[in-house]
Amino acid sequence: MHSEIQSYRPQLAVTQWYRGIPADLQDYLLAHSSLVRVGKGQRLYKRGDSFSGLYAILDGALAMGTVVADGREALHAVLGPTAWIGEISMFDGLPRPHDALAMTNVLVLHVHGSALKKLLADKPAYWAYFGMLMAQKIRVSFENNESMQLLSAAQRLASRLLLIAGGYSGISQTQSTLKIAQDTLGSMISLTRQTTNLLLKNLEGQGIISLKVGEITIRDFERLRAASLGNAIH
Structure with missing residues (x-):
């Protein structure tokens, strides 16, 4: 052992x-x-x-x-x-x-x-x-609390995806494919499953992420960061 x-x-x-x-x-x-x-x-x-x-x-x-x-x-x-x-x-x-x-x-x-x-x-x-x-x-907890109070729903979702993918600022390993259900993600940022799904589908439609059951893969980190800042995505 x-x-x-x-x-x-x-x-x-x-x-x-x-x-x-x-x-x-x-x-x-x-x-x-x-x-x-x-x-x-x-x-x-x-x-x-x-x-x-x-x-x-x-x-x-x-x-x-x-x-x-x-x-x-x-x-x-x-x-x-x-x-x-x-x-x-x-x-x-x-x-x-x-x-x-x-x-x-x-x-x-x-x-x-x-x-x-x-x-x-x-x-x-x-x-x-x-x-x-x-x-x-x-x-990390302070950063999460700030985002919950200051960011829009779309920004909160994009920011949380980046945080998870980045290993919570070095606590975990970095990754691009996240094993997480949509309702679990929504619960973490105080969004309903319906709202979470709508926001994720919007990101998927722009080619920023791809979705599978219980899995979210980030395809374009730069554009996801732009979304987290509330910037227009092109």
């Missing part, structure tokens, strides 16, 4: 947080982890669970948010490889603040909570590196 985990090191190093931490911390995280598979529709963890460690997504996509009893969703992000998640409860010691729901079959690297507690007790200076991980996500 350890050699299999080590084989994911180059993939983990694609994203800036893992690449930027000291080599001995990189080694420690891999040496005290295991691989976990989560089936589509299942939760890696749910809101209210106690802290059990950190996770890095190696394959598939996880929706971060909350699903209430009547089925309504409040989704913050859909993260793919190689996003690290779970650090909030590591800092405040409180239960998980949201659900981590598998949108596809998912493979994650699980760094065990007991190992992290020992590491940070022995080397408290390493708290700073995990703080950087959390700060990176706070910045």
Whole structure:
């Protein structure tokens, strides 16, 4: 198992947080982890669970948010490889603040909570590196909040597609094909499925994106950026 985990090191190093931490911390995280598979529709963890460690997504996509009893969703992000998640409860010691729901079959690297507690007790200076991980996500959260208040529906949709494709400012790997359903995308930017579909069809008609069931492929990033700024598209 350890050699299999080590084989994911180059993939983990694609994203800036893992690449930027000291080599001995990189080694420690891999040496005290295991691989976990989560089936589509299942939760890696749910809101209210106690802290059990950190996770890095190696394959598939996880929706971060909350699903209430009547089925309504409040989704913050859909993260793919190689996003690290779970650090909030590591800092405040409180239960998980949201659900981590598998949108596809998912493979994650699980760094065990007991190992992290020992590491940070022995080397408290390493708290700073995990703080950087959390700060990176706070910045993205502020950007999302601003776009929700200041941008039109069409701009919000274009901006969110760019954000997901860009790996949430380096949290995940960049990609051009997004495994995301239209209703999930709409929920993230407070749009109905009908409005989301209409806006996506408009972008598709202009050759900026292409659509398949549960999948959006960005064909022209430059024109999508123009749409996100509210500029005319030619």
